[in-house]
Amino acid sequence: MLRLTSLAPDIIEATLRGREPAGLSLEKLRKDLPVRWEEQRKMWG
Secondary structure, three states: OOOHHHOOHHHHHHHHOOOOOOOOOHHHHHOOOOOOHHHHHHHOO
């Protein structure tokens, strides 16, 4: 199950606007998603 509610708010907002971070994909979201938003931002620049 995707844990989209665990994504950092700015990543969610960018994705909804069609400006998702480079490298962000459903495949990567299916893997272990860091809980800390700072770590998510590092993953996807």
